[in-house]
Structure formats: C-alpha cells, structure tokens
Amino acid sequence: AAMSFYQAGAHTLRVPLSLHADNRARLVARVRADTACPANAVIFLQGGEAETHHDTDHEILFIQEGNFHWLTGFRDPDAYAAVNVATGQSHLFIPRLPAEYAVWMGRIKTCADYQAEYEVDHVHFVDELAATLRSFSANPTLLVINGLNTDSGNTSDPVSFKGIEEFTVNKEFLFSHIVECRVFKTEKELDVMRYAARVSSEAHKVVMRAVRPGLHEFQLESTFLHHCYHEGGCRHMSYTCICCSGSNGSVLHYGHAGEPNSKIIKDGDMCLFDMGAQYDCYCADITCSFPANGKFTDKQKLIYEAVWHANVAVREAAKPGVLWTDMHLLSNRVFLTDLRAGGLLTGNIDDMMAAHLGAVFMPHGLGHFIGISTHDVGGYPSGVERVDAPGIRKLRTARVLAANMVLTIEPGIYFIDHLLDQALADPVLSKFLVADRINEFRGFGGVRIEDDVIITDTGIEVMSVVPRTVEEIEAWMAGRD
C-alpha cells in the first residue's frame, strides 16, 4: 500500500504518518510490559472538540489535543481513538457527517479514505464506539488519561461518549506511560522538530534584517509569522510571539493581549524576540537577542556575552547522565562570573550561588522539555522532586538527561526593577550588588539566548541555527538592505 504523509505544501517537510504508528507501538509495548496492566485493556483517547468563541458561531481554528495528535496525527475535531492492547490493532472513530457538510466544509471522506490517510487499522463512526469496544472483549477496561500537567497544574480533560457509563474506565494506569513515551522522541519526531526549528531560525534571521528603529514590535511579529507560514507551511506558532524592545525585555511573557508588542523600537534598544513555529503540531521555541540598530554598545555586549557564555557552557556540558538542575546552576555560575567581571557584582561566586543570587537576574528556569507542547510533558514524573529554591524551583524538569530528550537551553539576564529593589533591600543579597553599576542598567530590559537541542548519546545536537556571537549578529545585521 502507498505510504501516507502529512505535508503543508509541496515545498515543506513530508512527515510519514507511520510516525504515529511507531508511537502507538511504543506505547503498547510499554503498557504490555507493565504487569499492573488490567485485563482486556484498551488505550482510549478522546480528540479535541470543535469550539466557538463564546456563544457566537465564530469557529476557532482547530488544533488537535497533544496526546491525541501524538497517537494518531488526526487533524479534524470530535474524534476518538482506541488501541486494543491485546492485538495492537488501532481504531479511529470519526463523526458521521450530514450530506450538507459537503456544501459547507468539503468532500465527506469515507472510512476507507481516513484509513488510508492516517494508516490506522480500522475506522468507524463515533456512534459505533460502544459496540466496537465491546467487540474487543466482553468487558474491556478503557485506559484513559487523567493526570496532572506539571507545567500548568491542570488535569486532563475528562473523556466522555454516549454509553461510557457501561464500561470499566481506568483513570490511573495510562497517564505515566504515555507521558514517558512522549519524553523520548523517535527519529521521525526529531525530523519534524528539526524542521520546525529550521523554519523558525530562518524566520528569526529575516526578522533581524527587517528590524529598524521606528518600527513597532508587532510588525516584526508579523514578519516572523509570514515567513513561517509562507515559506515553511507553519500555520500556528508554538506560543504567542514575545517581541520585546528596550525595557520590555524584562517582561518574560510580554506580547499577550494586555501587552501586545505595541512599542515603537528605538535606536539603542536591545531586542529580545522569543518566537517559534510549530509544524505538524511539533514546536520550536527560539529566542534571539540583538541591538535594534545592529551594533552592540559596550553595556549590551557585556550582558549579551554573559548570557552567551552561560549558553555555551551548558551546550558543552549537557549529555546523558547529567542532572538538569546542575545545568541550571552552571548557567547561573557562568553569568554571575561575567557580571562580576563587568563590575555589577562583587564577592565570592560560591557565596553568590549559595545565596541564589542568579535568580535575581534570571528568575526563570534554564530550559524545558519541548515537543508537541512548548513546555512538554514529563518534567516531574513520580520520584523526581522539584527543588524549592529561587529560580531553580521554576525549572519545568529536574530530571537526569538521557538520549532523545529534547529541551531548550535558554539562559537570560534581566534587569527587573521589582527584583533588583528586593535584592538591594535584602541583607544577604545586597552585599554582592554594586548598586551604582547595577542602576546604570535600569531600563536595559534583558537578554535571553534560547536554543532547541536534542540530547544525543554523547552530548547535544543544536537544532536552532541563528547568528549567536556578537560578531555573527553584527555581520548578519550589516547585510540589511
């Protein structure tokens, strides 16, 4: 039979649908290997539902729920999927559409169409769900997802269909298994992530050459979106674009509805642009920091290189067996050393580390798992505890690195009045701070250098490729028209 692919356009990446068959096989193998697996178990997931903006008929452009995409790749709303653990056979359940659908939404595909398109073993209508599940065994146990997302604190959406109350539903067993499978990416998944990172990197480079004092931040957001979609086929971003200039660089999640990238970029501003596209639901998450006018001042260079040195140190140290919390601390140690050399700090670096001084300048974690979610699942499985100390408690994982994990490395330094004022008033922290020198950087904003990396057998592969050193950035931006 012909292989099936997802592809946004003829010039964009072809993703084999077997990516999802491989994911199903991995999950089934894990579930079977767990002796606690209930008898007659069926992996059972509900896809995302069609939604409107409040009570209006404005349909929100559908993006599949993450676990469902991982398992099936299915792109329409209101579906279900089942995998019979005993046989490994996969079943997709699609809505039965009225004839009028063809007039409004497009050709009504048959079950055979969907079977070929998604390379599942069987396709049925949603109204055949209960009967189909019963055909697997007299009393199947539905393994559904009902766990805590450790990034959001939210639990999974409840699963429901007409007749579910007649079935045995197990809400505990499946979650940790699917999460653990998702942490480790297959080569097929990595190819998608490499593509999303490449498209996003190219778009960042286009933006760096388009930036000019006088433009609004959102105009660069628009340029980024256009490149990712037009050239890369990426219709969705991984997250709302964060396009900071000047002091906005110290607002970590700038760009939302209340702070909509609306400042005019000024000559002398640092830009901090955190933007990443998704392709086939796999995310990129890249931050570039650079001077709006293309030429670093001494102060900009000092802060930028402190962050860059932290990034490089982590790039060089990260590999299987290394604890991610240690990488966070390493990044802090490196930039604190540079800040001391730059006259902003004074004292012993070990003492600064013991006092968690790094969190004053970098209140966020060093980086996070990335995959179908920007902040991907599996950061804190059972047995991995969050470290409760400034900065490091914000880490979205405290795990030991292993091959085929994918993470961001994103050290940063920010001049946040609120945190600086707190630190200057703190008897322990204040003794490290050279207040006059630090105050010269009030309003500077911040610098973040964020890359997307794969943990390999021996180290890392960096997927994001953009100008990074001061020299590379100045040379690239000098090439502007």
Added chain:
Amino acid sequence: AAMSFYQAGAHTLRVPLSLHADNRARLVARVRADTACPANAVIFLQGGEAETHHDTDHEILFIQEGNFHWLTGFRDPDAYAAVNVATGQSHLFIPRLPAEYAVWMGRIKTCADYQAEYEVDHVHFVDELAATLRSFSANPTLLVINGLNTDSGNTSDPVSFKGIEEFTVNKEFLFSHIVECRVFKTEKELDVMRYAARVSSEAHKVVMRAVRPGLHEFQLESTFLHHCYHEGGCRHMSYTCICCSGSNGSVLHYGHAGEPNSKIIKDGDMCLFDMGAQYDCYCADITCSFPANGKFTDKQKLIYEAVWHANVAVREAAKPGVLWTDMHLLSNRVFLTDLRAGGLLTGNIDDMMAAHLGAVFMPHGLGHFIGISTHDVGGYPSGVERVDAPGIRKLRTARVLAANMVLTIEPGIYFIDHLLDQALADPVLSKFLVADRINEFRGFGGVRIEDDVIITDTGIEVMSVVPRTVEEIEAWMAGRD
C-alpha cells in the same frame, strides 16, 4: 482630563474609548425606558476568561467576549463590569494580581491607571464585587445576559463570581436590549468598521497582485495576514481565511483544519478568497473572486458578471424600509436571468423563483449583520420569523433594513456536484436546467462577491473598496511585477 484611545500602532486608527461610554449610555437609556425594568437594576457582565489549550500551560491569545468589549473595550481577561441603571455610573472589576505578575506579564497597573485608560467611572478589584454591588442598594437586581445566539444556536456563557448566589439575578431582561443596541452602530463604531474594511480591502488588493499559478492557497492567506497586521495593526482575523482555488471555490467554509488552504493554484483556476481582519474587535468580511492568471475566460466572465450584477442590484435597492429577504430574492432573480442568458437555464424566471432554483447555485443567504461578531447579533429578534424555504432559510436576518445597520452583501454562484445532482434528479427543478451546459461547469468552483455596507438614511455606504468589475480586476492584476 485627557481623552483615552485604543491604537495598535502609530500608523493605525485611533479609537476613542468614549465609543464604549456612548454604548453604555445608549444601553442605560433603553433599559430605563422599559417599564418592565426591575427596581435597583444593575447591568452586569462578565468578561472572557483566560484559557489554555486543554491541560497544557499554552495560553491562548485572549480576545474579549463581544458584549463585554462593546460595553467596556477592556482587553485583559477575567474582568467584570457593572453599570448602575439608577445613576448611569460604570464600574470595572479587575483581578488583584500578585507581585510576581510584574516579572512575567508586565507592569501591574493600578485601579487609577485602568480608570484613565478605559474612561469608566470606577475601578475595583474582583474580590470587591459583592460589596460594591451592595453599595448601590440593599437588594440590587443583576441584569445578566442569557439569550440564544440565532446564528450559532448557543446560549450565552453563565455569569458567576464568589457570592453571586446572594444576589437577585435576572436572566431575561437585558439580552434583547443589548442585542438591539448592537444592531445599530454609532458613528464611532462605524469609523472602526470603515477602517477594518479599508485595511482588509488593501490586503485583498495586495493578494490579487501576489497570486500566481504554482503558489499554494495558504501562501496568499499568509500574505493577507501579514498586510493586515504589519500595515493595519490587525492582529486577529474576523474568521479563518477561506482561500479557494479551482473546484474548492464550491466549498463554502473551506480553509478550516481539515481543508487548510493547501491546494496548489493552477493556471485557469478561479480564486475565491473570503478574508477579513478585525480591528479593536470590529470585523470586516470581504470576498474577492478573480482568475488566478489575471485574465477571465468567457466562462469565468459569464459566472462572475452574473454574481456582480446581483451584487449591484442589491447595492442599488438596499435602503431603510426594504425587507432583507426581498434583497435575497432580488439577487437570485438577477443571477438566474444571467445564467439563462448564458445558456445554463431555460424557462420562465418567475417559475424558477417559485421553485427556489436560486438555492441550487447559491445555497447560502445574501448577507448578514456584521459588527463585533462577523455574524453579528440581532438577526431574529422576537417578532421576526425565519422564512422556511431553500436558501432564504439560511439568511441570518429577515429584518427590515434601517439606518446604521451594517451588513454584508455577498451573492454567489457555486457548482456543487451534490446540489446539481439533486436538482437534475428533481422533477420540478430539472426542467429549468440545461444539463449539458451545466456539466461544462462541473469543477469550476464558485464566485462570491462580498461587500460590507452601512445602511444610510437614503441607501448604502460601501466600506469595502476593491477592484470589482471584470475590467477593474484585469487592469489591477495586470499591474503585477
């Protein structure tokens, strides 16, 4: 005091926040004039809430709920608004934010900041809601919205806050009043809609010059989005872009996740691009149809001009006092006459109209109210009944036109296999159809010509300004590089 404005960028429209004060004043006047208004009434609305993608921490870019925007213009999530009917005083209730918000989301604005920015009389924290409402009177009646959206069939979101169960809540009174106010736009609202239509028109013109056989449909979507955002400051579209080429032109709501504008545009295709941006939440909704290669064939010209003649006939006839259903029928009559002249139909036009033949080619309604919703509220108030006949039953309003209503005029002709086959098999309809000639148009797709118009005292003002005649389109597209 200084006037406050919403403005996306220095080069985009400045919208006075008094637009919303005017809306509040209109609503209060209407409510007071209704003798059924309960004593101690308070107009009480809940704003949209922050949302994430399923259980993840991916925050969906916030867009305000329509009624709340109309009343306040407030752009952040999780707020409430109250207007004391007795005094007319307006109150905004905002979330009390933790100090850490400043690190992640931006400067924490004070109540005084919000009061100045939104020009309301008072700003409080949400946790002060119950006490503030009690301060209006001992037993206020909260007038909340709980009505049926006649386009979606959905009812309004329920209103809730801590302590609401202690209040008298009236769910019946307010809905029809706010809906009726929203149907009639003020001059300030019209200025925003003119701007959204102008930006969208310019973007359509850019797209028409960018189209080339060989491009994918979504690349033109990307071009449209980029122009609207970069040049117009429009971060959101009114709806998902519908970018059809060739036979996709007969899929009325093409462009969704299952049909994501992914076809390669071919030489000889007609394009049907239905795209509109929103600015400050007010929508444009414009469709341009044109040949991909810039030059109409005889067949394309025949269908295009039939639709254009229908559009012009409605433009010339629409004015206060005219029934919108009559405009729908007029558009049908005009294009049926042209199709007969083109050899696709035979027989008496009155007989065709009696048989509802128009709905075979144009299964949708002629147009709809537009405002903060693309399909705006108020189409079927109490006393206005839907006409249950083919095509016309799809009309989103059956009202008599009146000044300051805003509607789309969007006749279309589509060659939809499913509908043509039905009609050819129908004993009444088939006798009007010249099957051989109609079959020449199988796979043609469709043509829609959609404008946004204001009903004036004497006729209409057309807000969408794009090349419309065959000659204008060919001349405009000939200007491509």
